[in-house]
Amino acid sequence: MARRRRSSAAESLKRRNDGYESLCQVVQQDSDRRLITIFVIFFIVIPAVSIAVYKVKFADRVIQTESSIRQKGIVKTDINFQEILTEHSKASENSTRHYDYPVLAYITPWNSKGYDMAKIFNSKFTHLSPVWYDLKSQGSGLVLEGRHNADKGWIQELRSRGNALILPRVVLEAIPGEMLNKKKLREKAISLIVTECKEMEYNGIVLESWSRWAAYGVLHDPDLRKMALKFVKQLGDALHSTSSPRNNQQHMQFMYVVGPPRSEKLQITLAPMLLSSG
Incomplete structure (x- = not known):
């Protein structure tokens, strides 16, 4: 069992x-x-x-x-x-765009055909930058020259044909040592640029100062270089915080032209500073 x-x-x-x-x-x-x-x-x-x-x-x-x-x-x-x-x-x-990445074109006063080309091929560009303005030293102050170059009729026609943004080029010709070291002059420069954008109904600006600063030794002077980058950031912040006159839902845009470095040492020094100031 x-x-x-x-x-x-x-x-x-x-x-x-x-x-x-x-x-x-x-x-x-x-x-x-x-x-x-x-x-x-x-x-x-x-x-x-x-x-x-x-x-x-x-x-x-x-x-x-x-x-x-x-x-x-x-x-x-x-x-x-x-x-x-x-x-x-x-x-x-x-005139059809085949790609989605941004495309900027300069329009220069000395090439009149550029104005016509910008109208014909407006739809191919996202940003158009007419070369109109210079920010210069005048006595102990600053002056923004170039409004006489602006063509409002051309701008209106561009906007009626497409959606390209208008960002005129501003060349910073003011004496760097004076403007960068004086807070009031830096604030004045920013005020002049932002006010012009509002009054002329631009979508922002393209700023060029790099080559001039390089010629004046700004990029090799640690103190001046720091102030220069600070100014660029402050200008960018001022534009980015300002509503576009034509569309309150959008803010002004800011593009800064940076040329190639003149030495390997300068490239290594500036790269992290530009990234951190972005």
Whole structure:
């Protein structure tokens, strides 16, 4: 009788063990299937969908642009100077933007065709910067010259044709040592620029001072360099905190032109300072 009980208990234990092993196998199979599914989704399905979306949104436009350019014979390797002289003033009639990144164009008074080109190809630009203003020293103060260059009619026509923002260029010609070391002059410079933007309904400015500061040794003088970067940041903050006269939901924009460094040492010194002042 005792043997039968032991035999029955052993068989029962065996069945439980077999059932547990079967369950483990099922769980392991489910886990393997989940891993395979995850692998397929992340490494096959998602990349395939991304490629398909890219082709639908961008590839066709890029291919069409490339083919149209090559069909017209604009892109080639065997070009001569006569072709450049003949074709340099011609432009494609296509005014459609193919990319989303910002594009800024300078418009200079000494090239009158630039004004017409800006109107024709307005939709290709995000920012237009007419070269109009100079901030100069005048006695013990400052003066912003250039409003006489501004063409309000041209600006109105630009805005009626597209959405490019108008950011006139301002060249900082004031004597750096005087302006940067005097708080009142720095504040005056900022006030003159912001006021002009408001009155003329600009979307901001493009500031150029880097090359002049380099010529005056500002970038190699630790104290002056610190004050220069401080001024640039304060001007940027003032513009960014001022609502655009044409749209209260937007603020004025500020672009600062930085030329290439004149020495490796200067590049290493200024890079972190510019990033921290950004």
